[in-house]
Amino acid sequence: MTTADRHARCARAVARCDAFGAPPYSERGDQLVRRYLTGAHAASLEALRGWMGEAGMSVRCDGAANLIGRYEGVVAGAPALIIGSHIDTVRNGGRYDGALGVMLGIDCVQALKDSGRRLPFAVEVIAFGDEEGSRFPSSMTCSRAVAGRWDPSALQMRDAEGVTLADARTAFAEPLAGAETAARTPDEILAYLEAHIEQGPVLEAEDLPIGVVTTIAAQKRLAVRIGGVAGHAGTTPMALRRDPGPAAAEAILAIERICGESEAVVGTVGRIAGQPGAANVIPGAVEFSIDVRAPTSAARDHALARIEEEIQAIAARRGLTLSIALLQDLPESPCDPGLTAMLEDAVRAVGVAPRRLFSGAGHDAMVMAELCPTAMLFIRCKGGISHNPAESVDIADAALAARAMLGFIDILAETWPAPASPAA
Numbered sequence: 001m002t003t004a005d006r007h008a009r010c011a012r013a014v015a016r017c018d019a020f021g022a023p024p025y026s027e028r029g030d031q032l033v034r035r036y037l038t039g040a041h042a043a044s045l046e047a048l049r050g051w052m053g054e055a056g057m058s059v060r061c062d063g064a065a066n067l068i069g070r071y072e073g074v075v076a077g078a079p080a081l082i083i084g085s086h087i088d089t090v091r092n093g094g095r096y097d098g099a100l101g102v103m104l105g106i107d108c109v110q111a112l113k114d115s116g117r118r119l120p121f122a123v124e125v126i127a128f129g130d131e132e133g134s135r136f137p138s139s140m141t142c143s144r145a146v147a148g149r150w151d152p153s154a155l156q157m158r159d160a161e162g163v164t165l166a167d168a169r170t171a172f173a174e175p176l177a178g179a180e181t182a183a184r185t186p187d188e189i190l191a192y193l194e195a196h197i198e199q200g201p202v203l204e205a206e207d208l209p210i211g212v213v214t215t216i217a218a219q220k221r222l223a224v225r226i227g228g229v230a231g232h233a234g235t236t237p238m239a240l241r242r243d244p245g246p247a248a249a250e251a252i253l254a255i256e257r258i259c260g261e262s263e264a265v266v267g268t269v270g271r272i273a274g275q276p277g278a279a280n281v282i283p284g285a286v287e288f289s290i291d292v293r294a295p296t297s298a299a300r301d302h303a304l305a306r307i308e309e310e311i312q313a314i315a316a317r318r319g320l321t322l323s324i325a326l327l328q329d330l331p332e333s334p335c336d337p338g339l340t341a342m343l344e345d346a347v348r349a350v351g352v353a354p355r356r357l358f359s360g361a362g363h364d365a366m367v368m369a370e371l372c373p374t375a376m377l378f379i380r381c382k383g384g385i386s387h388n389p390a391e392s393v394d395i396a397d398a399a400l401a402a403r404a405m406l407g408f409i410d411i412l413a414e415t416w417p418a419p420a421s422p423a424a
Contacts (some may be wrong), residue, residue, distance in 0.1 A: 011395045013103035021095040031092040036130035042173035056113035061174045063181035064145035065129040071109045073122045079190040080122040086131030094391020101195040102127045120416040121190050135159045143364035147371040148183035189372040194365045201384030209397040211355040213376035216366040218300045219293040221328040227321035230284030247318050248286040254310040265294045265303045297331045333366030336373035343375045346407030
């Protein structure tokens with residue numbers, strides 16, 4: 001395949017991401033929103049099913065609403081290299097976060113088909129339906145199901161409209177078996193490779209198109225509720241109020257201060273809501289989220305312990321009630337050393353000096369590491385901007401990423417049947 005052919009193929013991958021930025025693949029026309037088990041999700045699966053089929057894959061939708069395309073190896077039923085990422089988005093998100101990795105995976109298989117190649121192993125491309133957690137209050141639901149970590153209690157989660165996950169599954173356009181049926185076993189899977197935009201500025205600052213991920217950050221997500229007494233905004237003196245609003249503000253500032261004391265720890269309050277939410281009513285309760293991440297679980301948990309201690313003190317001093325619920329707990333996830341070395345060799349072979357990177361963002365790869373060895377490739381994004389409509393990638397960078405992915409596949413094929421030891 002010529003350089004021009006590769007560039008054209010990757011231009012197609014980027015164009016497909018661009019097409020996914022508008023209805024029917026977005027729930028809204030004025031911004032990109034594609035949440036799990038919505039009509040936009042179903043429309044995206046239909047388009048992906050066609051593209052996977054064109055690339056020579058058999059296609060199925062599993063019990064968690066992940067779309068899986070499989071390109072058989074020389075021997076049918078052989079273990080598979082999975083190339084995957086997610087197709088859901090945050091609200092008002094960008095077009096390449098997650099989706100680009102899926103499109104590049106399809107194009108890698110298309111290249112194998114076009115050259116008439118079959119490998120000692122199968123290649124599967126998985127489009128995970130829910131990584132962001134933008135509809136229900138837990139992320140990576142779909143990769144958890146594939147990794148055998150499905151929790152049946154998740155069916156009771158509710159979205160902002162009060163719809164349970166169980167009801168959303170029933171109403172979805174695709175008929176879905178039980179989510180537990182999506183679980184794969186280690187003997188079925190050789191390894192997992194994920195390509196993803198960096199979502200940070202390092203590659204651009206160093207003028208590098210692609211980089212190799214070594215570790216994904218540990219993260220915890222909490223839901224906090226500070227309760228007080230609702231009252232009339234005009235008739236309740238300030239000194240006699242039990243207002244959770246200022247307490248929440250004080251708590252959020254404490255989160256900023258504590259996390260800011262370490263360069264390695266980041267803390268975010270991405271959602272805050274007062275109840276009942278009227279302009280002329282002192283709120284009876286304020287609810288907000290906390291997301292804390294760090295390179296290690298120990299650093300993350302140390303910061304969170306201090307945060308919880310301060311919030312408890314704030315609530316007690318103000319005579320307010322407090323509840324803190326754990327929504328998500330993900331330890332740090334190192335990529336497999338053997339696969340990482342192979343990916344570095346593949347990056348070097350396309351003329352790029354391998355740059356090792358730490359990922360502060362969570363990815364499906366960190367869940368898949370519980371099932372099989374993982375490797376992850378980052379692609380430069382303009383300004384390091386992500387989770388934003390301004391998200392942008394260069395087609396030439398995508399082309400280099402695809403070449404590195406195919407090189408990785410070649411190296412892996414040469415090492416079969418023992419490519420790497422499973423991640424600890």
